[in-house]
Amino acid sequence: MDCTRCGACCVAPDIAALDKPLGLRCPHLGADNLCTVYERRPQVCRDYQPDAVCRLIEAPTLEERVHKYLALFELTAEADDVRQRGCYSMRHARRG
Known part of the structure; x- marks a missing residue:
């Protein structure tokens, strides 16, 4: 399956290597979702x-795909909690 360049994989999951919390946009994701x-x-x-998840989350906007x-x-x-607490890093999010 080819990448659709939807950007959801750079927003929805946490990415430990980038210290990026769950549900927050990767700081390296451009406005064009690249x-x-x-x-x-x-x-x-x-x-x-x-993979198949990419097809399951297809939607017109990045926000809808992430949701x-x-x-x-x-x-x-869990993602709502991270956003409400203003977590800027995974370390900060885990401190809860």
């Missing part, structure tokens, strides 16, 4: 391969 550090992105990003991703994995409440 990685601005693509050539030097971490290995976890290099290893990611589009569907979080709901699919039952992470909506």
Whole structure:
């Protein structure tokens, strides 16, 4: 399956290698939903391969795709908590 460049994988999941919390936009994701550090992105990003989840979360906007991703994995409440607490890093989010 080819990447649709929807950006959801750079927002919805947490990315430890980038200290990016659940549900927050990666600081390296450009306005065009493309990685601005693509050539030097971490290995976890290099290893990611589009799969069936990409099709399951298809939607017109990035916000809708992220919402569907979080709901699919039952992470909506946890992501809402991270956003409400203003967590800017995974370390900060884990301190709760």
